[in-house]
Amino acid sequence: MMSLWDALRMNMMISYQELVRTFLNVMCDQDVQFFSGICTINKFIPW
Known part of the structure; x- marks a missing residue:
């Protein structure tokens, strides 16, 4: 059984991933040139 702490950590990790994905x-x-490489990489990350 998952502990409350494990569930909270997983929820925070998912929230952080969503925040990063939204920002990118x-x-x-x-079309910011500085981030063009990151944008290309972000399309291949299966979040």
Whole structure:
């Protein structure tokens, strides 16, 4: 059985991944040249 602490850590990790994905998608949509490499990499990360 999963402990409350494990569930909380998993929830925080998922929230962090969503935050990073949202930030990178916004940066990619704006075609910022500095982030173009990160945007390309982000499309292959199966989050």
